[in-house]
Amino acid sequence: MSDVLIVGAGPTGLWLALELRAAGLNVTVIERNTTRDIRSRAAAMAAGCLEAFATRGIAQRFIDAGVPIRSVHFGSSPTRLQMSRESLGTKHPHSLMIPQAVTEQLLIDVCEQKGVKFLFGHTVVGLVQNSDGVTLNVEIRDGSKSDFTAPWLVGCDGTKSTIRKLANIEFPGTEGTIWGWLADVLVTDPPPHPISINNKSGSFLIQPLGYKDYYRTTGVNLSTMGVPPSAPPTIEDAKSFAIETSGKDYGMHSPLWTSRFSNTTRLATNFRSGRIFVVGDAAHQFFPAGGQGITTGLQDAANLAWKLVAVIQGRITGVHAEELLDSYNTERRLALQAVIKSTLAQTALYTPDNPQRAALADIVYELIAHPNINKLLVRRITGFGDPFPQEGDEQDSLIGSRVTHLEVQGRFDPLHAAMSVDTFLLVVMDDKLEGILREVTNPWASNIKYFGPSDDIKSFGQQWDGVKAALIRPDARITWVWRATSSHEQLNPSITKVLKKQCKQI
Ligand SMILES: Cc1cc2nc3c(=O)[nH]c(=O)nc-3n(C[C@H](O)[C@H](O)[C@H](O)COP(=O)(O)OP(=O)(O)OC[C@H]3O[C@@H](n4cnc5c(N)ncnc54)[C@H](O)[C@@H]3O)c2cc1C
The missing domain is CATH 3.40.30 (Glutaredoxin)
Known part of the structure; x- marks a missing residue:
């Protein structure tokens, strides 16, 4: 029997599996897909992910597969946040353009080498929890069903999480009110560096995708952003918006795929229900502003992993075990409130659709040019600056922060x-x-x-x-x-x- 069942082989589930397996636990990952689709939602991997990978000796294989980027926008700011040895204090002070599918495949390869068991083509449809463990009912590709039991279950199954729903964990928040688009395209006239533009037409970004010669382009069109889209954008839509915002279309052609995304924002009321945990997008959903999704899920996973290991190995028992496992919820919900605040603020900057918002955006962009503010924001957006629960009135500012510098x-x-x-x-x-x-x-x-x-x-x-x-x-x-x-x-x-x-x- 597995010590832990993980549902979902996205970046979060895979990182959690690796962490648990490193402690010698028997881990099974249940994933409904059988292959990874290169038409990836995430294109940017934040520096915080590379730091996590570096602490386990596997960062270089991601760096070899991607394109390093040394700055990141904040709400499409024309002045970008600068990643440096001084600001981040890490071995790899840069983010990486690398499609999520590539990230997942690299993680699967390491998981398989380390002995994580995978059940691909398996979809969880039912769940029963009792005081000893959790039993999952799983539908297999051939239409048959099977049960899997383990003492602990972790749902890393994305924003529509079946595990979260079956565990009766609420997911309150706000429905999407604005929609952006993305198009992964080839270009004949590539920009010399990543470009973020925000003007009266809306915001437009273009940067290498990290896959063949493709570029990731994204846009939020102020005149249409409030209309729920009925279809993905065409290449012509993408080109004409590029021209409208930046004066040129970079010779965009041959889209790999195009898609739309919204600012739906939700946070689980509790990341734990007894022997069940929700981690990554299963616990939170926010506008994909600044590429914070994967690093946030990885940090959730890292936070939970060592606590589960300590409890499963019997080093911590009884009421102390319960407190330690509950601290996953307390610490990560607080961190997620800050991430959500960041994405809400960035959404406001993206959409200066009245004079007050436009003025606020101008002032924020001016402040971003100030070195200390630039440093503060870059640590937050790359996954180094989460808040941490305070104990008492006077807590050292280093407590709870990731070790850097x-x-x-x-x-x-x-x-x-x-x-x-x-x-x-x-x-x-x-x-x-x-x-x-x-x-x-x-x-x-x-x-x-x-x-x-x-x-x-x-x-x-x-x-x-x-x-x-x-x-x-x-x-x-x-x-x-x-x-x-x-x-x-x-x-x-x-x-x-x-x-x-x-x-x-x-
Ligand atoms: C348009 C867009 C662009 C984005 N860009 C970025 C970016 O540049 N950088 C970044 O860091 N983040 C980005 N994100 C966010 C990022 O994609 C997510 O935060 C990330 O995928 C979360 O990983 P996860 O493993 O928690 O969940 P997911 O990646 O959603 O993985 C969940 C897995 O669970 C499986 N699953 C679901 N239900 C079941 C079931 N019942 N049984 C079995 N398996 C199941 C799914 O098949 C899937 O493989 C973007 C998001 C969007 C929408």
Whole structure:
């Protein structure tokens, strides 16, 4: 029997499967499709995905298959958000143009190598949950049906999630009010760099698709965006809108496909129902502004994976197990509220259909040119700047953030290599503290990797000023920080108590 059943082999389900399998769990992924369609919704993979892949040693195969992009628009801003070593503090400070189908195939390849079991051509149609586990009723391609049982079930089955519906998890939000279009096309007159335009006609974007010589073009036409479309756009529609907004059509021809999308926005009321979890698009839906969908799903998966592993391996039991699993919902719902806010704000910028909105868009675009605002927004949109639940009134600003701007011997790789789904990292930058912290954390030592001052740890960026030690979770989130400007004697029992409390999650 599988330890965990995952429904859906999209990016979220595949990443979750890999994480769980890395801990030695038996994982089965149930997917209704048998092949991947190159006519992909997602074209941009955010830098946050590459960082997640880097922590598990598989980033390069995606980079080899895509086209790096070093800037991203915010609500079609003419001034783009700049990704750099300084702003993101990661090994790969860029996003990637790569079709979702390619991403999925690369992940499937790794999953298969690692021993994840796949049931393609299987569609979940029924579900029963009891106190020991979950049984799925599955329709197979030949029309027959079969039951599959496991202690835990994760629905990664997209916005129309069958699992979410069968688990009676509500999905409130707002229906689409505006529609955009996309067309993946060949061009005879390619732009020298990605272009985002926003003017009185609407917004238009063009950038390489990362598949053969195709370009991804998207548009929101202010004069028609409020009319529910009856058909995908034609190549002529796409060309004439390109000319209307940017003065040229780039020689667009031979579309791979064209499609429409809306700003329907929804958030599940709970990401957990007993032994069932919903993750990725199954838990949230928003306007595809800024390419945040995949990185958001991956972070949901990473957040849940290490918690499920700790519970299934029996390291955490009883009420503490329940609390840890519930924290997936608390932490990721908060993060998703921020992602949704970002996409709503971007939608408003895309659609300056009255003088007030147009004025607001002008001011936001002006602010984006300010380096600190540019840095703040680029971290958020690429999957590094999610908010995290506050404990108490004064929480260190690093708590809950993904670890970045930290190198060992001048490289990111040693930290990445040490990270895994069942390992916490304790990073100590002060030799007087090392012994004390090793002693405090000794009961959990088998699941902690230590980096001490002799490992030559260096941080850069103001957020690390004064930090002497930090505890980092398997999903690369910082969960405890000791920041001191004077002596280590200030590391008093109340501080070590907080560290011990965090260690209880190990
Ligand atoms: C037009 C558009 C453009 C986008 N562009 C980007 C972009 O550039 N960058 C980005 O990051 N995001 C983008 N997104 C969002 C991105 O596509 C999604 O966030 C992402 O696909 C979510 O991944 P997922 O694995 O959670 O769900 P999905 O990719 O939807 O995967 C769900 C899987 O579950 C399977 N499934 C569903 N029901 C069942 C069932 N009953 N039984 C078995 N299997 C089932 C499906 O076949 C599917 O394979 C875009 C979205 C749209 C609509």
